[in-house]
Amino acid sequence: MAQGRIVGGVIAPHPPHLVYADNPPQNEPRSEGGWEMLRWGYERLRRDLAAIEHDVLIVLSPHWQTYVGWHVLAGPHFSGKSVDPIFPHLFRYTYDLEVDTALAEAIESEARGAGLVTERMTNPDFRVDYGTIVSCHLVDPAWSRPIVSISSCRATAYYTVEVMQEQARILGEATRRAVEASGKRAVLLASNSLSHRHFTDEGELPEDMSREHITNHGQHLWDVKIVEMLRAGRTQEVVDLMPEFTRQAIAETDAGSLTWMLSALGCPDAPGELYAYGTVIGTGNAVMGWLREEGWPA
Numbered sequence: 544m545a546q547g548r549i550v551g552g553v554i555a556p557h558p559p560h561l562v563y564a565d566n567p568p569q570n571e572p573r574s575e576g577g578w579e580m581l582r583w584g585y586e587r588l589r590r591d592l593a594a595i596e597h598d599v600l601i602v603l604s605p606h607w608q609t610y611v612g613w614h615v616l617a618g619p620h621f622s623g624k625s626v627d628p629i630f631p632h633l634f635r636y637t638y639d640l641e642v643d644t645a646l647a648e649a650i651e652s653e654a655r656g657a658g659l660v661t662e663r664m665t666n667p668d669f670r671v672d673y674g675t676i677v678s679c680h681l682v683d684p685a686w687s688r689p690i691v692s693i694s695s696c697r698a699t700a701y702y703t704v705e706v707m708q709e710q711a712r713i714l715g716e717a718t719r720r721a722v723e724a725s726g727k728r729a730v731l732l733a734s735n736s737l738s739h740r741h742f743t744d745e746g747e748l749p750e751d752m753s754r755e756h757i758t759n760h761g762q763h764l765w766d767v768k769i770v771e772m773l774r775a776g777r778t779q780e781v782v783d784l785m786p787e788f789t790r791q792a793i794a795e796t797d798a799g800s801l802t803w804m805l806s807a808l809g810c811p812d813a814p815g816e817l818y819a820y821g822t823v824i825g826t827g828n829a830v831m832g833w834l835r836e837e838g839w840p841a
C-alpha cells in the first residue's frame with residue numbers, strides 16, 4: 544500500500560449564510576444571494592482542489608462541542624436534517640453523508656495513543672453539526688467523497704487557549720500519522736472564522752449587503768495581521784500567536800481547528816493561497832488553502 548499523505552489544508556469557515564446565499568437544493572430557505580466575495584472565493588478553491596487528487600475530507604468543527612475529549616464520527620453513514628440553532632430561518636439542510644470509518648478509527652486510535660481523551664461516535668441517529676456540514680458542503684457541494692469529522696473538546700472554555708493549543712497540536716500530528724498509515728490522500732478543513740464577535744440583530748433581508756461590515760476596527764486589524772502572516776508562510780508564528788489572537792479578537796480559533804490543521808501540515812513555511820476574505824454578520828472570514836499534489840510536509 545502506498546503511503547498516505549495530507550495533500551491539502553484549508554481554512555473553510557462555516558457561516559450558514561454562505562449556503563443560504565447559494566440556494567442549493569439541500570437547503571430549504573431561498574435567498575437573493577449575498578456574501579459573493581466569499582462564495583466566489585470558495586468557487587476558486589473548489590477549482591484548485593479539483594486538480595489535486597484526494598480521497599477524503601477531514602474536518603474539525605467548533606460546533607460539535609464535546610466537553611470530555613475529542614470525538615470522531617465513526618459510523619458509516621449519517622443522514623437527517625440540520626437546522627442552525629441561531630439561524631433556523633437561513634439553514635434547514637437535508638444531509639446524507641458517508642464516513643471513511645477506517646480512517647476515522649485510525650485517527651481516534653492514534654490520538655488516544657498520544658495521550659488525548661477520545662471517543663468514537665457510531666450512533667446512526669446522531670445529528671451531525673452544522674459546522675461540519677457547511678464547511679464540507681462549500682468545499683464539495685456534491686458530497687462526492689467520504690468525510691471524517693472531529694469534534695472540538697472545548698478545552699479553551701474549560702481551561703485556557705494554551706491547553707487547547709497543545710491538545711490540538713498533538714491531535715494534528717496524530718491525524719497526520721493516521722493518514723500516512725492509511726494509504727489515503729486527505730484534505731483537512733479547519734472549519735472556523737477568524738475574528739468572531741458578531742451582530743446581535745439582523746435586518747429584514749438577511750442578505751442585504753448594505754449592512755455587512757466588520758464588527759469593529761480591532762477585529763479588522765487582527766484578521767489582516769493573521770492573513771498577512773499566513774500569506775507569507777509564517778504559520779508557526781501564527782500558531783504561537785494564536786492564544787493572544789483568540790482572546791483579543793474573540794476568534795473562533797478557540798475551537799482548535801486552525802492549530803490542528805497547521806500542525807498536521809507540519810506548520811509549513813509555504814504561503815497559503817488567500818481565496819477570499821469577507822465578513823458575515825460582522826465576523827471575519829478567510830478562505831485559504833495550502834494545496835500540494837506531493838503532500839505535506841515535504
Ligand SMILES: [Fe+2]
Nearest residue numbers: 557605674795
Ligand atoms: Fe461557527
